[in-house]
Amino acid sequence: MTQYERFLDTFFNPEVMANYFPKIVEGLLVTCQIAFLVVISGIVFGLALALLRSYRWTPVNLAIIFFVDMFRALPPLVLILILYFGLPNVGFTLSGYVVLWLVLTCVLAAFSEEIFWAGILSVDKGQWMASRSTGMSYTQTLLNVVMPQAIRLTIPPLTNRTIAITKNTALGMVIGVDELLNEATTAQAFSGNATPLMMGAIAYLILFVPVVYLGRYIEHRFAWRKV
Amino acid sequence: MSYGDLEVLRGIDIDVVPSELVFIIGPSGSGKSTLLRCCNRLEEPDSGEIIVDGSSITAKGADLNAIRQRIGMVFQSFNLYPHLSAGGNVMLALRKVLGKPKAEARQIAEAALERVGLADKIDNYPNQLSGGQQQRAAIARALALEPKIMLFDEPTSALDPELVGDVLNVMAELKQAGMTMVVVSHEMRFAKAAADRVIFMDGGVIVEQGAPANLFANPQHQRTRDFVRQVEH
Ligand SMILES: Nc1ncnc2c1ncn2[C@@H]1O[C@H](COP(=O)(O)OP(=O)(O)OP(=O)(O)O)[C@@H](O)[C@H]1O
Ligand SMILES: [Mg+2]
Numbered sequence: 001m002t003q004y005e006r007f008l009d010t011f012f013n014p015e016v017m018a019n020y021f022p023k024i025v026e027g028l029l030v031t032c033q034i035a036f037l038v039v040i041s042g043i044v045f046g047l048a049l050a051l052l053r054s055y056r057w058t059p060v061n062l063a064i065i066f067f068v069d070m071f072r073a074l075p076p077l078v079l080i081l082i083l084y085f086g087l088p089n090v091g092f093t094l095s096g097y098v099v100l101w102l103v104l105t106c107v108l109a110a111f112s113e114e115i116f117w118a119g120i121l122s123v124d125k126g127q128w129m130a131s132r133s134t135g136m137s138y139t140q141t142l143l144n145v146v147m148p149q150a151i152r153l154t155i156p157p158l159t160n161r162t163i164a165i166t167k168n169t170a171l172g173m174v175i176g177v178d179e180l181l182n183e184a185t186t187a188q189a190f191s192g193n194a195t196p197l198m199m200g201a202i203a204y205l206i207l208f209v210p211v212v213y214l215g216r217y218i219e220h221r222f223a224w225r226k227v
Numbered sequence: 228m229s230y231g232d233l234e235v236l237r238g239i240d241i242d243v244v245p246s247e248l249v250f251i252i253g254p255s256g257s258g259k260s261t262l263l264r265c266c267n268r269l270e271e272p273d274s275g276e277i278i279v280d281g282s283s284i285t286a287k288g289a290d291l292n293a294i295r296q297r298i299g300m301v302f303q304s305f306n307l308y309p310h311l312s313a314g315g316n317v318m319l320a321l322r323k324v325l326g327k328p329k330a331e332a333r334q335i336a337e338a339a340l341e342r343v344g345l346a347d348k349i350d351n352y353p354n355q356l357s358g359g360q361q362q363r364a365a366i367a368r369a370l371a372l373e374p375k376i377m378l379f380d381e382p383t384s385a386l387d388p389e390l391v392g393d394v395l396n397v398m399a400e401l402k403q404a405g406m407t408m409v410v411v412s413h414e415m416r417f418a419k420a421a422a423d424r425v426i427f428m429d430g431g432v433i434v435e436q437g438a439p440a441n442l443f444a445n446p447q448h449q450r451t452r453d454f455v456r457q458v459e460h
Pocket of ligand 1: 233255
């Protein structure tokens, strides 16, 4: 066996590929599903926190800042392990799937809250004054004048964050969620061959490259009317 | 009125009668913008009373949003909403505050933009308009709500000289139509032509006031004299 053949046999073994293809696809679908749920709930939750924060009710804001700092500081893996292995000891069991979703949602919410908040602060004070001077309420101004301008600025950092955090769905492996990486490593163990891991990597590319391009596209769409 | 410990306005007492054009001048930092912003409570005065169109806007429980509809405000930096077209800028408060249906709001916006000479720009975004056009669109945005009084805070200061005239013309037409106006500006020629009364402010107080011809030709206070000489040369 030449060096080259050994390489192909290790990473691109056709037999192993055919064998484990269905498993990898199943894993991909689970990853897709969790990623989708995390993106939706994380961004909606983060946006809600940023909007709430803009009302500047001190106790609420302190709570939001505490939540945000905590979830930005702690590694998601630590949170996942605590919830998955710790909670059952106090009689409260969540499935791995739910733990993964919940932790990643909170982490994405924390980061996106900061991004939306920075966007809100970046909108010129004159915009608030102009809108309020026409009789628009605080909430009307926030939703109709400020947010449309703030969101345009948040698209690039939000896209990057969202991709970084949804990649963490791979952490589901350590708590037995049958997502993509879990399927791939299991298949690798059974076959004694690295091909399933390669397939997993390719599947991640298939999932995330379109997201990267979608982000670029949205960024572009939002930029052209810039003043 | 103060910002923190800095007292910005003191003992201001002004009566503006309907259809009057009051022109406010004064050095930078004298509190002119702050005074205008108190008139619709964008700034919160520490004490005193402000009455607009018969109702106190400083009273407890005053419906600020309802009051502000009746007080148009125009800013030095236009403050058009960049994400909305000229028409969208005018229509926003009509739709959200007055609850007008879309078609009616559009008609009102067309009429308001027509009045400031921008009928053909209704679908243009602010960054597709010149400074003068932006400021006139901002005037239309305020006019569409049929205000009882219009406040102008240096409406032409951010404009290239050749665009100033268009905005001043619109303001002169408003005056002719009987609008009550308070104008902060350095356009002395406009003051002489259109103002009923000129107020000179310095250091947060009204130093003197009077008819434009008198105040410019024959100022009573040294500070006014210095200021008038400065801006006229
Ligand atoms: N948001 C603020 N916070 C603190 N101080 C402020 C604030 N806005 C204005 N001031 C101060 O209040 C005083 C009056 O300001 P104001 O903007 O009303 O002056 P102005 O007469 O409009 O000046 P200009 O001709 O430069 O516009 C100034 O000393 C200014 O530094
Ligand atoms: Mg000013």
